[in-house]
Amino acid sequence: MKTSIKVIISIVFCFFIIILGVGIGSVNIPPSHILKILWSNILNRPLPVDIEANFVSIIWKIRLPRAILAFIVGGALAVSGSVMQSVLKNPLASSYTLGVSSGASVGAGLVMITGFSIPILGKFTLPFVGLLAGLLTVYLAIRFSAKIDKNMENNTIILVGMVFSLFINAMITLMTALSRENLQKLTFWQMGSFSLKEWSDVVVLFPIVVLCITILMKYSKELDIMTFGEEQAMAIGVDTKRVKWILLGLSAALTGSAIAFVGVIGFIDLISPHVVRKIFGASHKLVIPMSMIFGGAFMVVCDLIARTIIPLSELPVGAVTAIIGAPFFGYVYFSRRKVE
Amino acid sequence: MLELKNVFTGYGDIDIIKDISLNIGEGTNLCILGPNGCGKTTLLKAIAGILPIRGDILIDGISIKDMKRHEIAGKIAVMSQISNIYFSYTVFETVMLGRYLYMKNSIFKEPSQNDKAYVEKCLKATGLSSIRNKQIDTLSGGQLQRVFLARTLAQDPNIILLDEPTNHLDLRYQKELIDYLKEWSKEDRHAVIGVFHDINLAMDLADQVLVMEKGKAVSLGKPEEVIKDHTLNRVYEMDIVGYMVDSLEQWKKF
Numbered sequence: 023m024k025t026s027i028k029v030i031i032s033i034v035f036c037f038f039i040i041i042l043g044v045g046i047g048s049v050n051i052p053p054s055h056i057l058k059i060l061w062s063n064i065l066n067r068p069l070p071v072d073i074e075a076n077f078v079s080i081i082w083k084i085r086l087p088r089a090i091l092a093f094i095v096g097g098a099l100a101v102s103g104s105v106m107q108s109v110l111k112n113p114l115a116s117s118y119t120l121g122v123s124s125g126a127s128v129g130a131g132l133v134m135i136t137g138f139s140i141p142i143l144g145k146f147t148l149p150f151v152g153l154l155a156g157l158l159t160v161y162l163a164i165r166f167s168a169k170i171d172k173n174m175e176n177n178t179i180i181l182v183g184m185v186f187s188l189f190i191n192a193m194i195t196l197m198t199a200l201s202r203e204n205l206q207k208l209t210f211w212q213m214g215s216f217s218l219k220e221w222s223d224v225v226v227l228f229p230i231v232v233l234c235i236t237i238l239m240k241y242s243k244e245l246d247i248m249t250f251g252e253e254q255a256m257a258i259g260v261d262t263k264r265v266k267w268i269l270l271g272l273s274a275a276l277t278g279s280a281i282a283f284v285g286v287i288g289f290i291d292l293i294s295p296h297v298v299r300k301i302f303g304a305s306h307k308l309v310i311p312m313s314m315i316f317g318g319a320f321m322v323v324c325d326l327i328a329r330t331i332i333p334l335s336e337l338p339v340g341a342v343t344a345i346i347g348a349p350f351f352g353y354v355y356f357s358r359r360k361v362e
Numbered sequence: 363m364l365e366l367k368n369v370f371t372g373y374g375d376i377d378i379i380k381d382i383s384l385n386i387g388e389g390t391n392l393c394i395l396g397p398n399g400c401g402k403t404t405l406l407k408a409i410a411g412i413l414p415i416r417g418d419i420l421i422d423g424i425s426i427k428d429m430k431r432h433e434i435a436g437k438i439a440v441m442s443q444i445s446n447i448y449f450s451y452t453v454f455e456t457v458m459l460g461r462y463l464y465m466k467n468s469i470f471k472e473p474s475q476n477d478k479a480y481v482e483k484c485l486k487a488t489g490l491s492s493i494r495n496k497q498i499d500t501l502s503g504g505q506l507q508r509v510f511l512a513r514t515l516a517q518d519p520n521i522i523l524l525d526e527p528t529n530h531l532d533l534r535y536q537k538e539l540i541d542y543l544k545e546w547s548k549e550d551r552h553a554v555i556g557v558f559h560d561i562n563l564a565m566d567l568a569d570q571v572l573v574m575e576k577g578k579a580v581s582l583g584k585p586e587e588v589i590k591d592h593t594l595n596r597v598y599e600m601d602i603v604g605y606m607v608d609s610l611e612q613w614k615k616f
Contacts, residue, residue: 111448247459249449254442256412258517259435259463303497304449 025308028301032312036093036319043089043322044081046330051077060086087221091283092325092339093318094224095216096290098231098280100317103291104298104309105238105273108245109266110176117277117291120163120183120270122156124190126281129155131194131208135201146226149282156278157271159186164270174266176252213338214287216325223283234276235314241269242306249304287340289347290317290324296351363388363553364409364521368417371408372577378404380577381417386521386570390553391544393564395588396574397598402557405574406523409555410440421521432463439519441510441527450499453490453509457481460516481516487542488512503530511539515546522546524556528563536560540567561594561602573597 045051055073059081062069069078102117110119118124130152132138139147163186164179171178198208238245244265247255252262281287294317295309302308321339324346328339364386372378378401386392394402407413411426411434419426421437439460451459461477473481485491488508493501498509507530514522522543528536540563547554558564564571564585571588573581574597581593588594594602 108449113448243459243462243465246451246455247462250447250459251442253407253412254440256431257410257435257438257440257442258459258513259432261431299449303455304451305455 025302029308029312032301032315036315039319039322040089040093043092043326044085046326047080047085048334049077049080051081056081083220087224088216088219088325089322091219091224091227092216092321094227094231095280095284095287095318096294096321096324097314097318098227098234098276099287099291099321100294100298100313101235101238101310102273102276102280103317104295104306104313105245105269106291107295108249108306108309109269109273110180111249111251112176112180113296114292115180116288117273118187118286118288119180120160120274121186121190122160122274122277123281123286124187124194125159126152126156126278127194127212127286128159128190128197129153130211130282130285131197131204134207134211135197135204149226149279152282153275153278156282157274159190160270160274160278162186164267173252174263179270210338211285212340214281214285214340214343215328215336215338216284217329217336219284227279227283230279231276234272234279235310238269238272239307239310241265242310245269245306245310246304285338285340287321287343289343289351290321293347293351294320363390363422363551364555365420366409366417367420369405369408369419370416371404371413373404373413378577379408382579383417384572384579384582386553386555388551388553389547390570391547391567392553392555392570392572393568394555394557394572394574395561395564395594395597400574400597401577402574403525404577406440406525406555406557410434410438410523412440435517435519436463437519438521438523439514439517440523441514441525443525443529447499450497452495452497453501453512454481454485454494456498456509457484457490457512457516460484460513463517480518481512484512484515487515489538504532504535507531508535508539520551521553521555524554526557526559528558528560536563543567562606565589 041053041056045053045056055077058070058073059078061067063078063082099117106115106117106119107113130148133148133151140150143150163183164174167179167182168174194208198205201208244255244260247258247260248262248265255262277291295313298309298312298316302312321343324342325339328337328342331337366382366384369382370377370380382405394405396402404413408415409419411429411431421429421434426434458473458477458481461473461481464477465473482491485494488511490505490508490512493505498506501509507527511527528539531539543554544567546552554567556564556567568585571581571583571585572579573588573593580597581588581591589603
């Protein structure tokens with residue numbers, strides 16, 4: 023099948039998933055109504071008479087921002103994962119390899135425990151501090167790698183990332199143990215949730231993710247070359263040290279900003295790039311945008327399952343991504359090995 | 363064209379290459395010989411600017427230390443040994459990566475018609491045109507080696523560095539590769555520097571031979587000069603000429 027047709031099918035599929043994510047819930051709303059509501063709200067037209075007024079609130083105020091945020095977060099994590107895998111030349115690397123989630127968890131945990139708030143940021147204090155702590159962790163991990171290994175070899179970066187993650191995870195455990203009244207909040211944050219998310223979250227996160235992904239697209243050729251190894255990339259003319267800093271920094275910014283808003287969600291970043299490579303090949307010109315689409319769609323599905331599978335209750339979305347993602351990843355990875 | 367002045371290099375604080383100086387002119391085919399671990403590959407990495415050096419390496423009179431990564435890659439291309447392939451590209455995509463330098467200026471680095479035509483030329487030269495759409499993780503070692511050669515050629519360099527380029531090739535392709543390199547190096551401002559284990563192939567390609575031992579250059583000259591001075595026998599700790607003559611006698615029986 024032609025690549026352009028595959029891309030069109032993927033975009034239509036993604037649109038279909040979002041409509042599904044918006045329509046299904048405690049009150050089921052048919053797709054035709056959803057489209058009419060979107061149409062009238064976006065173009066500021068009067069609402070057709072056959073649509074109940076409470077449908078508009080459910081769609082426009084609750085489900086649509088939630089689904090779009092889930093799509094952006096899933097896409098950001100998947101793109102970040104694909105970049106980490108290529109830069110570190112490791113198919114099992116994820117967007118969390120450098121400790122961004124551990125760092126963000128410590129930052130978010132501190133805000134939860136102390137109740138600290140920056141007046142100008144208000145409710146965005148938690149994601150802001152989480153993002154800063156996540157980026158600081160990655161920065162320290164890369165600086166430390168560069169200090170002990172001037173060439174910043176991938177193995178050094180991965181090992182240092184692991185050491186930092188383990189160390190900071192121990193700090194989170196300590197924080198949780200010493201602040202039992204916040205135990206539930208801290209634990210749930212580390213499992214991720216899209217509950218109570220609003221348009222304001224989308225408005226803040228969207229430009230960050232679009233900016234990071236656009237810059238990453240500009241580096242798609244360097245990413246292709248770096249999958250062949252650093253020495254070959256240098257011989258072809260890539261300034262690997264500088265490019266690696268930029269790519270890892272952008273990847274950390276994507277993951278950090280995404281999880282700062284919704285908590286830690288795993289597996290999307292690991293599996294989406296593999297599925298995309300299987301369908302579209304390894305060229306990052308396609309892997310990056312298609313990871314955004316597939317990761318986003320997968321996250322919307324997982325959130326849909328998380329909030330509907332048990333009536334009047336909501337599961338942590340991180341648990342759903344892992345339950346679906348782990349066997350699915352096993353299937354994709356081992357079926358590929360079997361073919362080889 | 364290429365000048366090494368008292369070059370030292372290695373990994374960390376340990377010098378693998380110790381005080382090597384040589385001059386490579388236009389049209390030269392230099393083959394580097396020596397036992398395992400003598401520093402042949404490390405020397406190639408130093409010349410390619412991949413490893414930091416003490417001393418100096420001049421390309422067309424300019425120190426490699428003053429050149430940017432892409433400027434070095436515009437002059438010198440490296441055909442590496444085959445390594446693991448983690449993510450699979452098509453043959454065409456892989457060879458196109460060699461045009462990176464020439465795509466650098468466009469925002470999303472799209473190849474121009476000129477780049478595509480150049481890649482087609484390289485595919486044809488290496489006999490890969492018919493498998494241009496195959497995934498590289500489905501290729502044999504020999505085919506993959508040719509893909510990497512095509513990618514090296516696509517870089518349009520003045521100097522090609524080859525690290526054991528015939529490792530995965532059968533006899534026919536070994537001969538074709540050597541013949542191709544001999545032709546290529548005759549073109550204006552071209553030179554080839556190769557590391558070989560197969561002394562026969564090295565002697566076939568080389569008009570200059572560098573023999574290395576423990577990171578040092580122990581002999582440099584025309585192939586016949588190097589064979590006559592018995593350096594090869596000493597560094598390999600065997601009678602190379604005697605072994606070759608014995609082999610030839612065996613073949614003569616058929």
